[in-house]
Amino acid sequence: MIFKDFFIISLSLLGGYLTDSFLTTLINKPFFEISITYLIFFYWCYAAPQQFSLIIVMVTGFLIDFIGASFIGTHILPFLLFSLIIRTYAYRLRLFSHLQIGLIFALLGSIGFTFKYLFLYPDGYFYSKLLFNFISYILLWPLVYSLCRHIRRNYIFDIK
Numbered sequence: 001m002i003f004k005d006f007f008i009i010s011l012s013l014l015g016g017y018l019t020d021s022f023l024t025t026l027i028n029k030p031f032f033e034i035s036i037t038y039l040i041f042f043y044w045c046y047a048a049p050q051q052f053s054l055i056i057v058m059v060t061g062f063l064i065d066f067i068g069a070s071f072i073g074t075h076i077l078p079f080l081l082f083s084l085i086i087r088t089y090a091y092r093l094r095l096f097s098h099l100q101i102g103l104i105f106a107l108l109g110s111i112g113f114t115f116k117y118l119f120l121y122p123d124g125y126f127y128s129k130l131l132f133n134f135i136s137y138i139l140l141w142p143l144v145y146s147l148c149r150h151i152r153r154n155y156i157f158d159i160k
Contacts, residue, residue, distance in 0.1 A: 005156045006056060009044055012151060013060050016040040016144075017068065033129050034136045037064065037075075038082075038109045039144040045083050046101070047152055049090035057083045074120065078112040098142060106137035 016037040023034060041060075044052050061076035068075075085108065086093070093101055113133045 005051070008151065008155055009052070009056070010060050010063065012040050012044075012148065013037055013064065014067065017064050021068070033113065033133055034140070035109060035113060035133065036140065036144060038078075038112055039105065039137060039140060040148060041079060042082065042086060042105045042108065043145060043148040045086040046090055046093060047148070049087040052083070052087075054080065054083065071120070074116060078115055082108050082112065098145065099138075102138045102141035105141060106134050109137045110134045 016039070019036050020034060024032065045057075057079050058076055061079040062072065064075045065072050093104065096104070110130055110133055113130060117129070
């Protein structure tokens with residue numbers, strides 16, 4: 001993977017993180033927590049499992065931790081775990097429909113959401129947030145998939 005491809009992937013992840021932060025501060029509801037960053041990350045692991053190496057996963061997780069002023073490892077550990085899972089089953093996942101893939105990614109994203117809130121904010125964990133997060137993953141997956149696929153096909157020439 002050349003630097004330009006890494007830059008575009010990192011920029012898309014950063015854009016997803018900034019969108020998450022903007023929506024969370026704009027709406028400011030206690031149950032509202034969407035993680036578009038995880039969906040974008042799942043897409044890149046799913047679409048380019050060989051080119052999206054573990055070093056890139058660690059660097060992007062570190063950048064998101066650094067920009068979000070969270071503990072180092074808050075995004076790195078789930079990113080590494082999910083990257084290994086998705087890379088292992090990437091070619092088998094391609095046999096499923098988009099709804100089934102959305103359900104699998106919603107389950108993985110909910111696990112990451114639970115990891116984040118149980119370890120960082122154990123007193124502020126609500127099941128309504130988890131349910132809303134799960135449903136939002138399922139609903140947002142087709143939009144994120146089509147947007148990232150457009151970026152991959154038009155701007156990243158090594159990953160086809």
